Amino acid sequence: MTEDTIYFCMPLIGRLAANNWDHVVELLDQTLQSVLTQEGNIRVLVACNDVPASRFIDDPRLEFLRVQGAVPQTWGEKIRDKTIKLRRIADEVCRRGGGYVVMMDADDLVSNRLTRHITLTDNKIGYLFQAGYLFNVAGQNFCLTNDFPSHCGTCGVFYLGENDLTPGVGVCAIIENGKHTEYAKHSAAMGRRLEAVPFPAAIYLRHHGDNVSLARKSILRFRKTRNLVRRLLSRIYINDEIRAEFSIPPHY
Template sequence: MASSPEPGTPEAWAAARPPRPSSGDPEVVFAIPLISKARAYDWATVCHRLAETLGSLRAQSSHRWRAFICCQDRPEGISWDEQVTFLPFEIVDEVSAETVTRFDNHAKKERIFAHLAETHGGDGYLFQLDADDLLHPGLVEHIVTDDNGAGYWIEEGYMLDLRTGALAYMGPKSLRHPFAHTFIRECGSSSALRFDFRDGEETLTPIRDRGKHAEVPERMARYGYRMTPVPFPAALYLVGHGENMRQRRGKLGAKESYLRRNRLRAARAREVRNEFGLTELPLS
């Protein structure tokens, strides 16, 4: 006889809550915590990058998504409607030399989670999206059509240097790209986690315990969610715009090395630009 899982573990949580079948009408919810105006080096850049990120959502081939942006300050130049919602964050940001290189996104994500728990009532997939990354226009359609009831992670994508327009492959190692890393290893905008508020707020327990982004599929499996990879290059990880946290910490060198070692050939780079609608970036 198999022993019962130890109380308080993800396995115990999963055993007590077998997943319901999908409603057949899931949506993808994007949670976007945004750096405050006080903490930003250049607030106009932050707002512009957010607008570009939201543009990649509005370009989705499926309309079954919503986005929630949480910040101390309401970003300028954003169209707010039934799909894109601003959630004010009431805690004043105290900026210092120490906090300027730290995230304050955990509490902002909790604000978004609380709003969903109060208002959603249905099922779908929660995607924690950085406010500067771009998604393939077919991503939402794949998720809501395939609807595996467990979640998805992005294995393949690209790194984009906004200073030069250089594009690098991200995905499993291959003969052409022997030094490649998977997208989920390098970028936090890389997983869509299953939720079902028909079962109440407890559905957020695995999401809150997702851990580091590279560990998400393994962690979710312990909660009974066998996530699957998106079967195409599904996102762009943007660097070099001045507001990326790694760049703020003076640690962009590793990304520059990655770009050099995994650079796309010119023909493939043009294809990627077309796939993602990149028309106003420098050509490298």
């Protein structure tokens, strides 16, 4: 059983870069609601240009890490902005002596069973959310997938031990790079195979009106795969148990 801190870490889009800042904050609060129901020694680190007026602002487990920079305009600038924020997060976790780092987008939801699983298994390597739910909010399509890392950035947990506390190197480099489709590959190349969480661990929200995560998927690519996903995946009714586990807002 681990005594390490479990950090839920996410970059947040800047106010001037957002389509609707109030909606960004609303989505962030939904994410925080699902995270802050977790058990154990957790901290939430949000790297941001602007500190949002979150309804959880007074929770001592939540911290906003300010990052300075120009408003990103191009796709390349948005990628650099995200990398800067992830680097700020990695630096902070290293400064605090490491622990488990849960990589998140600031608009997804996580299972309230996650930290209990990490605490009890404590593999000192990391975990992969192989299974998860895809939720098209606009279309009200809710599906289970067993290839979750191909879809969502909220899919990996990395352990930073005493030998991993150098920003830009090793596990920190994976965190700072932020390419969720390659989490498993890059970690395995270091001899640290991520262990699959044995239950759906997160919900990937799509088409909710604003892309908070900064990890925008190509709309064209999504449209090409959408029909295939619908054919391969069974639609699931969002029952009360799932709603409670992930803190799904009642208006969804």
